[in-house]
Amino acid sequence: MTRRRFFGLCSAAVGCARAEGLLEASLEARPEWMDLDGRAGWRYAYNGRLPGPVLEARPGDTVRVALTNRLAEATNLHFHGLHIPPTGSGDNPFLHIPPGESFTYEFTIPEQHPSGTFWYHPHVHGSAARQVSLGLAGLFVVRGEMDEIPEIAAASERFLVLQDWPEEPSPMERIRGREGALVTASGLRDPILPAAQGGLMRLRILNASSSRFYRLRMEDHPWYVIATDGGPIPEPAGYDELLVTPGQRVEVLVKGDRAEGRYRLLNLPYDRGGPLFRGLAGETLATLEYQGRAETTVGLPTRLPEATPLPKSDLPRRTLVMSEGMMGMSFTINGRTFDDRRVDTRVRLGSVEEWEIVNRGGMDHPFHLHTNSFQVVGADGVAERARRDVVLVPRGERRVIRAGFFDYPGKTVYHCHILDHEDLGMMGTLEVAA
Ligand code: C2O
Numbered sequence: 001m002t003r004r005r006f007f008g009l010c011s012a013a014v015g016c017a018r019a020e021g022l023l024e025a026s027l028e029a030r031p032e033w034m035d036l037d038g039r040a041g042w043r044y045a046y047n048g049r050l051p052g053p054v055l056e057a058r059p060g061d062t063v064r065v066a067l068t069n070r071l072a073e074a075t076n077l078h079f080h081g082l083h084i085p086p087t088g089s090g091d092n093p094f095l096h097i098p099p100g101e102s103f104t105y106e107f108t109i110p111e112q113h114p115s116g117t118f119w120y121h122p123h124v125h126g127s128a129a130r131q132v133s134l135g136l137a138g139l140f141v142v143r144g145e146m147d148e149i150p151e152i153a154a155a156s157e158r159f160l161v162l163q164d165w166p167e168e169p170s171p172m173e174r175i176r177g178r179e180g181a182l183v184t185a186s187g188l189r190d191p192i193l194p195a196a197q198g199g200l201m202r203l204r205i206l207n208a209s210s211s212r213f214y215r216l217r218m219e220d221h222p223w224y225v226i227a228t229d230g231g232p233i234p235e236p237a238g239y240d241e242l243l244v245t246p247g248q249r250v251e252v253l254v255k256g257d258r259a260e261g262r263y264r265l266l267n268l269p270y271d272r273g274g275p276l277f278r279g280l281a282g283e284t285l286a287t288l289e290y291q292g293r294a295e296t297t298v299g300l301p302t303r304l305p306e307a308t309p310l311p312k313s314d315l316p317r318r319t320l321v322m323s324e325g326m327m328g329m330s331f332t333i334n335g336r337t338f339d340d341r342r343v344d345t346r347v348r349l350g351s352v353e354e355w356e357i358v359n360r361g362g363m364d365h366p367f368h369l370h371t372n373s374f375q376v377v378g379a380d381g382v383a384e385r386a387r388r389d390v391v392l393v394p395r396g397e398r399r400v401i402r403a404g405f406f407d408y409p410g411k412t413v414y415h416c417h418i419l420d421h422e423d424l425g426m427m428g429t430l431e432v433a434a
């Protein structure tokens with residue numbers, strides 16, 4: 001884990017360089033014959049690494065990422081969760097980089113951008129699930145206010161990129177969303193997470209699987225959540241379990257206050273609906289191991305950086321209905337499958353809207369919006385303080401989100417983040433205009 005962490009960080013060795021105000025990276029997407037926990041196979045990797053290098057920037061930075069496509073098919077990059085332009089050489093999901101070609105993505109992270117855990121992955125409609133599940137995914141960390149909180153700065157930081165490794169799916173498995181039996185955490189099977197007694201561990205967890213959900217429990221150690229997808233929450237909140245759907249991130253603190261020994265990070269079974277549910281038994285994703293004492297005891301922080309709440313919306317609520325058609329034969333939003341030439345939703349630049357996302361299907365669908373994060377509104381009309389960009393809408397249920405469409409005009413997308421569902425058409429286009 002420690003090795004991974006250092007090799008994964010932005011450095012010349014992984015094709016990445018950071019100077020004051022500038023992050024420059026080159027990512028080469030290439031098929032590689034690689035071994036994972038004794039299972040050799042063809043994977044897709046950025047710069048030969050699974051997962052790809054961790055890119056790190058700060059608010060205000062210019063980011064330049066040169067992508068070279070050495071695959072035999074088109075690919076591209078999406079900067080999941082970043083509030084940056086969805087057009088031109090920014091976070092443009094409509095670009096396709098053909099085999100053998102390169103493209104440089106360039107954008108500026110706004111000064112007021114929250115610090116948090118974001119990520120990059122390919123977004124070619126029809127092949128997103130396959131490309132991501134073959135290994136194309138990496139973290140994009142924005143450092144800022146959160147990292148300056150003394151207790152958090154004193155914590156030992158680890159990245160946990162959760163990936164599974166599916167085989168080529170059958171049509172039924174595709175409908176459900178492909179899953180692999182092997183699960184890795186930052187490229188390793190059951191790595192050791194070294195903990196210090198009296199210390200604090202900070203984990204940045206990303207579900208980079210194309211379809212698999214993770215229900216996470218650490219033996220004898222509660223999770224203290226400090227951030228969701230879109231950045232900090234007002235104060236640490238304790239949970240025994242965390243459900244992390246594809247695309248979601250969560251940052252947690254773990255207190256090193258138990259007896260010496262080893263504790264398992266378990267993935268508990270979760271039924272997300274649909275055919276072929278195997279009711280898997282719990283599996284171990286990583287193992288926390290106490291290795292010595294912290295120099296000074298660190299407690300939980302009491303306050304975290306403020307996130308600006310979104311104002312209420314005075315516009316009528318929109319409804320977006322996700323459904324699977326007959327036997328999963330058509331994956332739609334509001335009755336239509338994805339078409340990039342169409343505009344499904346038109347929004348005014350600078351407005352705040354509430355969307356009711358309805359799941360009429362037989363499977364759970366994690367709904368994701370590009371470019372702008374949102375707050376989930378409870379049944380009482382009160383919006384959660386946390387910012388997210390993926391919300392789970394369980395089968396037969398509905399969720400209301402409040403989103404602000406600030407700063408960036410242009411066309412982008414929203415979709416189910418079970419990437420097979422997105423590839424099968426459960427995606428719509430959004431145009432923000434003045
Ligand atoms: Cu992480 Cu449009 O996706």
Ligand code: CU
Pocket residue numbers: 078079080081368369370
């Ligand atoms: Cu995204």
Ligand code: CU
Pocket residue numbers: 363364365366416417418421422426
């Ligand atoms: Cu779905």
